[in-house]
Amino acid sequence: RDRAAVEADPLVRAELLSSLARLDPEGTARAATEAIGPDGSPPELRIAALLASADIGLPWTPAHHEAALALLPLDRLVADRFDHVRNEPLHHLTVTLLLRDTDPDREAVFALLDGALRHPDPEARTEAVWAALTACELSRGAPARLVGALTAAA
Secondary structure (H helix, E strand, C coil): CHHHHHCCCHHHHHHHHHHHHHHCHHHHHHHHHHHHCCCCCCHHHHHHHHHHHHHCCCCCCHHHHHHHHHHCCCHHHHCCCCCCCCCCHHHHHHHHHHHCCCHHHHHHHHHHHHHHHCCCCHHHHHHHHHHHHHHHHHCCCHHHHHHHHHHHHC
């Protein structure tokens, strides 16, 4: 925690936050929540905060949703990290939130994917199609919810 407070390199800060989330999920919740905001936090740190928030079970809020959409496409933000489990962030968020098996988390995923599928950046839409396919495999409600956005992305 001491190092995280003084570290300047965004990738190192992202790695520290991810590591702290694994070692002390409860103690990392505040740092993850603070790093999500658009207060000048580097994009690499913001995506690490979004992933950590999902991994430690924090509720997916409008702030999470807005940050994820603002950062799209996400894959480029984790390309230089050591974390090979979360190297496809939108896919990871989709799976993590759907496996919580709650109505609010399902709705959060569907809203996130809808926004990503309609994003103007083709890379973001490509990431979203892969995540939407997985959502359709994990949730019976996903196809009906995402068909319009998938059609728009085509």
